Amino acid sequence: MSISKHGTQHKQAFDEPLWWGLFSAGGVCFAVLLPAVILFIAVLLPLGLLPAEALSYERASTLLFSVLGFLFVGAVVCLPLFHAAHRLRHGMFDISVGNDATNKKLMYGGAALLSILALGLVVAGMLG
């Protein structure tokens, strides 16, 4: 008992700063960028309050499939995904659902997979 306790006692959490960093960055993007994105893409555009050609297919694809589009997806999709994953993981611990080691793999793994998918689509568009 005392040996196993000593063994885990100084085990450094090398991964936690990474999750916390992504969570923090995602929180900033969530708060600063997403309201504007939702306002433009989900409110003003469907209501016809933007010029029709503002996000025409050609214009949207040129904007998205570029370095700037890559950064946009990273900031508006990927980082908020990790933010949400972190909250879900800690929320599940709070209500005692599952076990933290598994939840971590599921949540951060899911965020990583969806991020790779989103960024992969942008890269594919840039190449294609």
Place this chain on the structure above:
Amino acid sequence: MNIQTKHISVKRYLPDSSADPYWQQYDLPVDDSTSMLDALNHIKEQLDSTLSYRWSCRMAICGSCGVMVNGIPKLGCKTFLRDYEGDIRIEPLAHFPVQRDLVVDMEIFLEHLAAVKPYLIDDNPVKAYDPRAPETYQQSPEQLARYKQFANCINCGLCYSACPQFGLNPEFLGPAALTLAHRYNLDSRDHGKKQRMAELNRHDGVWSCTFVGFCSKVCPKHVDPAAAVNQGKVEAAKHTLIALFKG
């Protein structure tokens, strides 16, 4: 003097006579200056000498008289009955094992405190005292201001009762211990940061905190442990990055 009668319910636990805790009601005279601690003293002296609770200084500096008042961790001596209407329920501090009535076992808290080495660790200790050339620690007001707020902790344990993460996982170092670690890390006289970071940068160190912030709300000395713990997360992240590059 406006004296009125108030009802207090105290959660009793007397393991010698009853296996289960139970509520006991007391009616007592109170005025505007009656604190919860005064009320408990009145019960002990006048109504029921079997009641057990901890107290010492009566002036919010010893940190002994922490209890739950209507579910919120409070210092008995700093909480006044004039601020409460109707039902007043006094319970032992949450998240600690109860020994008897309002007396809890704070062993785990003391272990966590000791783990973060909350004292000055100096690689170059002051030399043996020489009256002709006395050597003292030098510290500017700016250096003092960096940690002063975090130095006001009285180890009352209210923040541990307020912390849902400590409630879920008693191995979590918790608000007060992490705050004291941060306090000594910020002290210009100290050289023990490396040793403390090994404790802080564990899952049960700063990373178990989810920034609920209730610790800072209940702190009777306005230490703001939530701020200290989250500054500790920044330090732990820096510590990890430096360790990565140094190998």
